[in-house]
Amino acid sequence: xxxxxxxxxxxxxxxxxxxxxxxxxxxxxxxxxxxxxxxxxxxxxxxxxxxxxxxxxxxxxxxxxxxxxxxxxxxxxxxxxxxxxxxxxxxxxxxxxxxxxxxxxxxxxxxxxxxxxxxxxxxxxxxxxxxxxxxxxxxxxxxxxxxxxxxxxxxxxxxxxxxxxxxxxxxxxxxxxxxxxxxxxxxxxxxxxxxxxxxxxxxxxxxxxxxxxxxxxxxxxxxxxxxxxxxxxxxxxxxxxxxxxxxxxxxxxxxxxxxxxxxxxxxxxxxxxxxxxxxxxxxxxxxxxxxxxxxxxxxxxxxxxxxxxxxxxxxxxxxxxxxxxxxxxxxx
Numbered sequence: 001x002x003x004x005x006x007x008x009x010x011x012x013x014x015x016x017x018x019x020x021x022x023x024x025x026x027x028x029x030x031x032x033x034x035x036x037x038x039x040x041x042x043x044x045x046x047x048x049x050x051x052x053x054x055x056x057x058x059x060x061x062x063x064x065x066x067x068x069x070x071x072x073x074x075x076x077x078x079x080x081x082x083x084x085x086x087x088x089x090x091x092x093x094x095x096x097x098x099x100x101x102x103x104x105x106x107x108x109x110x111x112x113x114x115x116x117x118x119x120x121x122x123x124x125x126x127x128x129x130x131x132x133x134x135x136x137x138x139x140x141x142x143x144x145x146x147x148x149x150x151x152x153x154x155x156x157x158x159x160x161x162x163x164x165x166x167x168x169x170x171x172x173x174x175x176x177x178x179x180x181x182x183x184x185x186x187x188x189x190x191x192x193x194x195x196x197x198x199x200x201x202x203x204x205x206x207x208x209x210x211x212x213x214x215x216x217x218x219x220x221x222x223x224x225x226x227x228x229x230x231x232x233x234x235x236x237x238x239x240x241x242x243x244x245x246x247x248x249x250x251x252x253x254x255x256x257x258x259x260x261x262x263x264x265x266x267x268x269x270x271x272x273x274x275x276x277x278x279x280x281x282x283x284x285x286x287x288x289x290x291x292x293x294x295x296x297x298x299x300x301x302x303x304x305x306x307x308x309x310x311x312x313x314x315x316x317x318x319x320x321x322x323x324x325x326x327x328x329x330x331x332x
Contacts (some may be wrong), residue, residue: 121165177196
């Protein structure tokens, strides 16, 4: 009896739970917790709940470090750690954020060496975040240079998911456009923004999501959810700038994107997002009125030109038409 109890306590008896099973169960629990806090951080960020998002993001980062420490080969969970570092960096002070992003980029670089199609795009995503952090720190000129490099990297990057790559490229163009506008390069900044909007719209078409359904963003890939706030901001920026210049058709094109994305955020988020959507929709309605007015004016001008041309043709015809009266006939 004593020997049986000793075997059970030492893990050599039949009643003992195998160490490997306990370890696997713990890893599964950690992985589930990581996924839960990662997703909750994204949802809170979309809703504008900064503190809640930071808390969940920080917990996800802590769990990712636990996962790396819980296995003989830490590389097994490097993707989780790299993603968690990148996601949590914006919740820290500017230069500390850059340090975290640098660590994330290093992890992704190592992963991309073995699987470039899977990890090259996330690596470039992190570099884009470094650029944004540099801009927040006041280094806008350096940010523009880095973003130009990032755009070139996206264009050459292999990708298992081309939608993820192309939406990353669109976001880089959004950031580049914003920075160019900030430095007074209005035409170039707007052109970059509009190019990004066209690319993002193409990705959305390829994904074939049910965009007419309420809450459709909730079914979208994670990378699209993460891109939605910057996408909305870029569309509003483009809509406003085109409207200010009375380019109503271009403003309407950007406005439709702004309404779609703001509506998708309102469908899964709180009151602040719904209020923003209502405001954007009102701006779009005013722009559509201007489009209709400009089309009506254009049609009126066209008809006026057509009538003027017709009247001129008739006048020329009357002037050139030979007379049938005989000389002196009017005096007869």
